[in-house]
Amino acid sequence: MRHRNVKDAYKRLELHQSVIQSPIEHKGKWRKLFNNNNPIHIEIGMGKGKFLIELAQKNPHINYIGFEKFSAVLAKALEKIDQQEALNNLLIIREDAEKLCEFFDKNELDRLYLNFSDPWPKERHAKRRLTYISFLKQYAFVLKKESGIIFKTDNLKLFEFSVNQMKEFGCEIKNVSYDLQNSHFAQENIMTEYETKFVKQGLKIYLVNATV
Ligand SMILES: C[S@@+](CC[C@H](N)C(=O)[O-])C[C@H]1O[C@@H](n2cnc3c(N)ncnc32)[C@H](O)[C@@H]1O
Numbered sequence: 001m002r003h004r005n006v007k008d009a010y011k012r013l014e015l016h017q018s019v020i021q022s023p024i025e026h027k028g029k030w031r032k033l034f035n036n037n038n039p040i041h042i043e044i045g046m047g048k049g050k051f052l053i054e055l056a057q058k059n060p061h062i063n064y065i066g067f068e069k070f071s072a073v074l075a076k077a078l079e080k081i082d083q084q085e086a087l088n089n090l091l092i093i094r095e096d097a098e099k100l101c102e103f104f105d106k107n108e109l110d111r112l113y114l115n116f117s118d119p120w121p122k123e124r125h126a127k128r129r130l131t132y133i134s135f136l137k138q139y140a141f142v143l144k145k146e147s148g149i150i151f152k153t154d155n156l157k158l159f160e161f162s163v164n165q166m167k168e169f170g171c172e173i174k175n176v177s178y179d180l181q182n183s184h185f186a187q188e189n190i191m192t193e194y195e196t197k198f199v200k201q202g203l204k205i206y207l208v209n210a211t212v
Contacts, residue, residue, distance in 0.1 A: 009075035016078050019092045028105035034063045034089065039110035042067055044097045044130055045117055049077030051192040056090040058190075063089045065109075069096045097130060097138075104142040112139050114151040116194035119158040131162035136169045140212040150209050152180065154198040159206040171210040180205040 013019045020026065026033050030040055038061050043052050046066035056064045068074050074094055081087065093103065117130040126132060131151060139149055149171070153159050166173060177183040181199055185207055195205060 009071040012075050012078060013071050013094055016081075016092075018078065018081055018087070018090060019074070019094060023093045023095065023103040027103055028108065030063070030065070030104070030108060033091070036063070038063050038089070040065060040108065041111040041113065042109055043113040043115065044100075045069075045114065046077065046092075047073055047115075048193050049074075049080050050196075051113070051115055051190050052090060053077075053080055053084060053087070054190045056087045057084065060089055064091070066090070066092045067097060067100070068092070068094060070094075097135065100138045101141055106141055107144045109142045110144055110147050112143060112147070112149045114149065115192045116153055116198075117151070117158070119153075119155045121157070126161075129158065129161065131158070131165050133165050133169050136165060136171070136212070140169070143212050146211050148174065148209050148211050150207070152192070152195065152205055152207050154194075154203045154205055156206065159208070163208050163210075166208065166210045169212075171212055173208060173210050175207070175209040177207040178204065180207045183207075 014021065031037050040063045041055070042065045044067045046052050046068045049066060052064050052066045066077065068077070071094055074092060077092065081090070095103070114130050120126065120128045127134065151162055163173065163176065175185070177185055180186060180189060191199065198205065
């Protein structure tokens with residue numbers, strides 16, 4: 001995916017207090033960094049941050065970590081963060097999800113969100129999908145037992161692939177919706193940037209909640 005260059009994005013990320021510059025140093029010690037023992041929830045591919053910012057505002061007793069590989073996208077998220085009251089329960093990591101286990105210890109996280117992950121439709125790119133089994137293995141390592149992976153997408157093929165990968169890996173599928181907006185999950189649902197756009201277009205949103 002190509003992104004418009006955001007002027008000085010790299011520099012802005014380096015200077016921002018919400019962005020963790022050397023996440024590897026905090027492996028096994030994230031609660032110390034948050035200065036509490038609250039649960040830690042992570043979103044992989046947080047994009048421009050609407051979802052995590054709203055969650056962090058709504059749930060001050062949960063710590064949130066946003067994981068995103070593109071600086072230009074994160075610079076937009078930082079602009080949003082700066083427009084809010086200080087959020088002590090939200091930190092950001094600019095990295096590729098492939099490196100997740102370098103930054104988190106076994107059982108360190110309590111929930112993982114994947115929202116509108118890139119579909120990588122070509123079969124030869126299947127390994128890049130964030131629900132490919134090699135990623136699920138990493139999630140199972142960093143998440144506490146029985147913790148949830150919550151995945152939303154508008155892409156039915158990616159959704160079915162993801163549910164199958166989860167089953168193959170041995171996840172327990174807790175909830176599935178083929179039309180999130182018209183289900184009882186809609187009440188608690190926080191919309192992401194992509195979700196807002198797709199719902200306006202009348203697309204159905206698929207949701208799966210599975211435990212590792
Ligand atoms: C389609 S966007 C969705 C953004 C946001 N979650 C939303 O729903 O509005 C997918 C995001 O995931 C990020 N992403 C894709 N693969 C990633 C990876 N391996 N590690 C970290 N971020 C990734 C992309 O840079 C992009 O910002």
